[in-house]
Amino acid sequence: MLASGLLPLLLMGSAFALPGLSLLIKNQKFYRVYALAVSVVGLAMASAIFLETLERRVTTYWFGGFRPPLGIVYTVDLLGAVLGLLSMFILVLSVAYSGWLIRSRSEYLYYTFMLSLGAGSVGCLYTGDIFNFFVMLEVLSLSAYVLVSFYRDNPKSIEASIRYALVGMVATSLYLLAAFIIYGSYGTLNMADVALKSRNPGAVTAYSGGVFGDITFSSAIAIALSVWTFTFKAAVFPNHFWLPDANPEAPTPVSALFVAVIDLVGAYGVARFLYTIFGSGSVVDALRRDVLLVLHVLGALSAVVGALLLLIQVDIKKFIAYSTISHMGLAFMALTVGTEGGLAAAVVQLISNSLSEALLFYTAGVAIVAAGRSIEYVGVLRRRRLESVAFLIGILNLFGIIPPLLGFWSKVFMFTAFLEAGYLASAVVLVVSTGISGIGYVKLINNLFREAPRTREDSRLEKTLVAKLVIATATTALLVLGASVIAFPRFMLIISEVGRGVADYLTYVRTVLGA
Amino acid sequence: MSDPVSLLLTVLVLSLVTNIGISLYGVFTRPSLVKKFISLTIFSDTLNSFAIALGFRRVARGYPSIAVIPSIPEDVSELRAAAGTAVDPLPQALVLTAIVIGLAVYMFLAGLIVMYYRHYGTTHVRPAEGGSIG
Numbered sequence: 237m238l239a240s241g242l243l244p245l246l247l248m249g250s251a252f253a254l255p256g257l258s259l260l261i262k263n264q265k266f267y268r269v270y271a272l273a274v275s276v277v278g279l280a281m282a283s284a285i286f287l288e289t290l291e292r293r294v295t296t297y298w299f300g301g302f303r304p305p306l307g308i309v310y311t312v313d314l315l316g317a318v319l320g321l322l323s324m325f326i327l328v329l330s331v332a333y334s335g336w337l338i339r340s341r342s343e344y345l346y347y348t349f350m351l352s353l354g355a356g357s358v359g360c361l362y363t364g365d366i367f368n369f370f371v372m373l374e375v376l377s378l379s380a381y382v383l384v385s386f387y388r389d390n391p392k393s394i395e396a397s398i399r400y401a402l403v404g405m406v407a408t409s410l411y412l413l414a415a416f417i418i419y420g421s422y423g424t425l426n427m428a429d430v431a432l433k434s435r436n437p438g439a440v441t442a443y444s445g446g447v448f449g450d451i452t453f454s455s456a457i458a459i460a461l462s463v464w465t466f467t468f469k470a471a472v473f474p475n476h477f478w479l480p481d482a483n484p485e486a487p488t489p490v491s492a493l494f495v496a497v498i499d500l501v502g503a504y505g506v507a508r509f510l511y512t513i514f515g516s517g518s519v520v521d522a523l524r525r526d527v528l529l530v531l532h533v534l535g536a537l538s539a540v541v542g543a544l545l546l547l548i549q550v551d552i553k554k555f556i557a558y559s560t561i562s563h564m565g566l567a568f569m570a571l572t573v574g575t576e577g578g579l580a581a582a583v584v585q586l587i588s589n590s591l592s593e594a595l596l597f598y599t600a601g602v603a604i605v606a607a608g609r610s611i612e613y614v615g616v617l618r619r620r621r622l623e624s625v626a627f628l629i630g631i632l633n634l635f636g637i638i639p640p641l642l643g644f645w646s647k648v649f650m651f652t653a654f655l656e657a658g659y660l661a662s663a664v665v666l667v668v669s670t671g672i673s674g675i676g677y678v679k680l681i682n683n684l685f686r687e688a689p690r691t692r693e694d695s696r697l698e699k700t701l702v703a704k705l706v707i708a709t710a711t712t713a714l715l716v717l718g719a720s721v722i723a724f725p726r727f728m729l730i731i732s733e734v735g736r737g738v739a740d741y742l743t744y745v746r747t748v749l750g751a
Numbered sequence: 752m753s754d755p756v757s758l759l760l761t762v763l764v765l766s767l768v769t770n771i772g773i774s775l776y777g778v779f780t781r782p783s784l785v786k787k788f789i790s791l792t793i794f795s796d797t798l799n800s801f802a803i804a805l806g807f808r809r810v811a812r813g814y815p816s817i818a819v820i821p822s823i824p825e826d827v828s829e830l831r832a833a834a835g836t837a838v839d840p841l842p843q844a845l846v847l848t849a850i851v852i853g854l855a856v857y858m859f860l861a862g863l864i865v866m867y868y869r870h871y872g873t874t875h876v877r878p879a880e881g882g883s884i885g
Contacts, residue, residue: 367845367848370849371848371852374852374856377856378852378855378856378859381856381859381860382859385863385866388866391867391870391871394863394866394867394870395867397863398784398860398863398864398867401856401859401860401863402778402787402788402791402860405791405795405856405860406775406778406791406794409794409795409798412795412798412849413798413801415845416798416801416802416805416842416845419805419841419842419845420805
């Protein structure tokens with residue numbers, strides 16, 4: 237489908253046009269409207285891709301008309317379509333929210349990198365080419381490094397960005413090495429082609445030929461290297477250290493994007509590599525099971541460590557960052573169970589987590605402008621009815637024990653998936669980490685109802701219409717999705733179809749390479 | 752090991768692996784940001800050299816060559832002969848892309864290190880200890 241190839245190009249092109257336009261147009265309002273318009277068009281395209289994929293399961297687009305495996309091909313399956321829609325939705329909200337929060341002389345640069353961040357994210361989710369995934373990963377990472385250092389007068393932002401960029405560069409380079417190794421042994425970089433040959437080493441594809449050498453060994457190295465990169469991107473223990481470092485120093489709308497745009501790509505990469513490309517039945521199946529088990533344990537550690545560290549945070553942005561680590565750990569546990577139910581639960585967890593962490597950042601952003609970054613100061617939201625209700629809903633959704641909310645359903649699905657797969661200990665870890673992080677969430681709710689010690693004067697606080705709209709939209713999306721789990725059986729069908737689609741490599745290969 | 756090509760390839764792979772080890776040691780343990788930066792460039796250059804080495808092909812006689820076809824050939828056999836001894840061009844295209852992306856990231860990182868230096872007057876990762884590293 238043409239839109240899947242056009243969407244990253246649209247975002248990238250409009251991002252690069254912005255510095256040029258800034259020479260002609262000096263009005264800051266123009267940049268805000270421009271970025272919002274582009275991202276809304278992006279959201280519309282992502283929705284169109286989602287609807288198309290819902291009907292056809294897997295859609296492809298060949299760049300330059302070269303038939304796979306020759307050219308770069310964009311292949312969207314349901315997982316990529318759902319996550320791409322989520323990522324574009326949060327991008328629209330964050331761009332709109334930035335229009336309220338960000339006041340700077342270099343606003344056009346801010347929106348340039350905001351849009352290229354979105355381009356990198358959807359590029360990673362839609363691409364069907366292993367090397368193109370690396371390129372998009374770098375677009376995503378570079379934009380993230382730049383946005384973390386956006387407040388460049390603050391030495392802490394510079395430090396956080398340097399640390400993030402140094403380690404991030406090593407991580408993405410390791411993925412590049414994995415891509416080279418895959419090319420060296422499979423003779424192709426097309427995901428569908430590799431998925432075919434990893435199951436049938438005897439297969440010969442037109443133009444790319446057969447495999448070279450010991451593909452079991454080389455695939456094992458490629459899996460090890462690329463999975464390390466994905467755990468880094470998804471901030472899973474022990475590669476979680478950058479998130480609480482970089483996330484609080486970034487501008488608040490960017491912090492809100494971190495979960496939905498960057499961490500998401502890490503989880504997506506694991507699903508794509510360990511289920512579609514080197515999935516069950518491939519030559520590395522035995523190793524894959526071990527890798528899944530290791531990732532499962534790391535996810536469990538991440539969930540518990542994140543929940544424990546969350547309790548001692550005094551900075552609201554660090555608090556939310558550790559909460560993200562804990563919830564990404566849970567998503568990784570569900571992702572690595574190895575069943576379709578587990579994959580579906582992981583997708584629900586990713587959606588619920590992305591929406592509610594973003595919602596928390598948007599509401600906390602108002603509190604940060606009004607008072608400061610301490611978790612004591614969320615009390616200033618008390619006089620703002622919409623913000624405080626939204627904040628409460630976001631917290632309760634993360635806590636995940638109130639039935640109609642999406643966070644509750646994601647925990648129920650994960651719990652059932654663990655029990656069905658016989659992972660009793662994982663079910664216990666889920667309950668324990670919910671309990672531990674619950675203490676922190678209750679403390680935060682308690683702070684919400686206490687009078688805040690001080691408020692600042694800020695002109696932005698008088699005109700909060702845009703922020704209110706963004707917060708209301710995010711809250712509505714969360715509530716509607718939570719309700720549709722019971723109200724619309726079709727919603728659950730789509731989610732379970734996502735889980736089934738990831739492991740269904742045959743449809744994937746047939747659509748891409750089919751005659 | 753009597754074959755000189757195999758020997759050279761083994762030496763190449765060993766030296767690349769050693770290089771990766773040394774450069775990662777540099778990135779993670781050197782206290783100066785500039786040294787970390789240099790180690791990082793060595794690291795990614797090593798990976799790129801590895802990719803170039805992937806394009807190497809054993810040919811029956813002599814060494815693989817770059818396929819140069821000056822005029823439009825008469826028939827397919829000439830093309831086939833050229834392709835038979837040519838190195839794989841795809842890894843070179845990949846490396847070109849990776850270098851361009853790397854350039855962007857390194858320029859940005861170098862800019863950040865300059866800003867760090869302006870703030871702290873040193874490039875030591877813990878500015879309080881690193882007065883001597885300029």
